[in-house]
Amino acid sequence: MTRSRGDAEEDAENANEVGVSRSLYDAFQDASAQFPSDFSAFLSASPRLRVKNHPPTVTDLPMTTVFIISAPSGSGKSTLVSRLLATVGELMFSVSYTTRKPRGAEVDGQSYRFVSREDFEAMLARDEFLEWAQVFGNYYGTHRGILDDARARQQDLVLDIDVQGARQLKAKIPEAVTVFILAPSRLVLEQRLRARSEDRDDVIARRLREAAEEIRNYEAYDYVLINRELAEAEATLSAIVRAERARRSRIEDQIRPILDTFQV
Ligand SMILES: Nc1nc2c(ncn2[C@@H]2O[C@H](COP(=O)(O)OP(=O)(O)O)[C@@H](O)[C@H]2O)c(=O)[nH]1
Ligand SMILES: [Mg+2]
Numbered sequence: 592m593t594r595s596r597g598d599a600e601e602d603a604e605n606a607n608e609v610g611v612s613r614s615l616y617d618a619f620q621d622a623s624a625q626f627p628s629d630f631s632a633f634l635s636a637s638p639r640l641r642v643k644n645h646p647p648t649v650t651d652l653p654m655t656t657v658f659i660i661s662a663p664s665g666s667g668k669s670t671l672v673s674r675l676l677a678t679v680g681e682l683m684f685s686v687s688y689t690t691r692k693p694r695g696a697e698v699d700g701q702s703y704r705f706v707s708r709e710d711f712e713a714m715l716a717r718d719e720f721l722e723w724a725q726v727f728g729n730y731y732g733t734h735r736g737i738l739d740d741a742r743a744r745q746q747d748l749v750l751d752i753d754v755q756g757a758r759q760l761k762a763k764i765p766e767a768v769t770v771f772i773l774a775p776s777r778l779v780l781e782q783r784l785r786a787r788s789e790d791r792d793d794v795i796a797r798r799l800r801e802a803a804e805e806i807r808n809y810e811a812y813d814y815v816l817i818n819r820e821l822a823e824a825e826a827t828l829s830a831i832v833r834a835e836r837a838r839r840s841r842i843e844d845q846i847r848p849i850l851d852t853f854q855v
Pocket of ligand 2: 751
C-alpha cells in the first residue's frame with residue numbers, strides 16, 4: 592500500500608538532516624565546490640542538507656561511493672589498487688589500522704597506520720571501527736572517521752580489506768560496490784607468490800590455503816576480476832569505477848539540473 596507522507600513524519604526519520612529549498616541546496620553545493628577547504632569542516636560537523644519532498648536518493652549528498660576490493664595475497668591487488676588511484680580521479684584510499692609490523696619501505700600513514708595491540712584493542716573498546724578483522728594473527732580495521740573524511744572531500748573511497756571486513760561493511764552500506772580479484776589459477780598464484788620471494792615455502796603453502804578459503808567467498812561480491820594480464824585487469828577495474836559512477840541512483844543530483852533546462 593502506498594500513502595503520502597507528511598513532511599514532519601519524514602523529518603522525524605531523518606533527524607540528522609535538514610530539509611531546505613532546491614535553490615538553497617544548489618547554492619550550498621556551488622559554494623562547497625568552489626571553496627572545498629572552507630566547507631569540509633562544516634560538512635563533516637553539520638547535518639546533511641536535503642531538498643524537501645525530493646526522493647530519498649538525494650539524502651546522501653554529497654555522495655561517496657564505497658569501493659571494496661578484496662583478494663588473496665599475490666593476486667596483484669596492491670598493484671591494481673595503486674594503478675586505479677593513479678589513473679581515476681576523485682578517489683581516496685582508505686588507510687587501515689593494523690598491528691602487523693611495517694614491511695620493507697612501508698611508511699606509517701601511507702599503506703597503513705601501524706599501532707600496537709594495546710592501542711588497537713583500546714580503539715576496539717571505544718567502538719572506533721567501521722569494520723575490523725584478524726588476518727594472519729594481526730588486527731586490521733577501518734576507522735569510522737575515514738568515511739566522514741571521504742564525504743567531506745566529496746571523493747569516493749577505495750578499501751583494500753579482507754572478506755570478513757567486506758561482509759561487515761556491505762551489511763552496513765548495502766550500496767557499496769564490492770570487487771574480488773582472482774588469479775587465473777592456483778598454479779599462477781603460487782608462481783606469483785614465489786616470484787615475490789618474500790616468503791619461505793611454509794608461508795607460501797599457508798598463503799595458498801588461505802587463498803582457497805577467501806576464494807570460497809567470491810559469491811558475496813558484485814564483481815569478480817580475473818587478473819590474467821595487468822593492463823587488461825587495470826582497464827576493467829577503472830571501468831567498474833566509472834560505470835558505477837554513472838548509475839542513475841548515484842547521479843540523481845546531476846540529472847535534475849539538466850532536466851530543469853528542458854523544463855521536464
Ligand atoms: N577486514 C580488514 N582487512 C584488512 C584491512 N586492511 C587490510 N586488510 C586485509 O588484510 C590482509 C593482509 O594485508 P597485508 O598485511 O597488507 O598483506 P598482503 O596479503 O600482502 O596484502 C589483506 O587481505 C588485506 O586486504 C582492514 O582494515 N580491515
Ligand atoms: Mg596488502
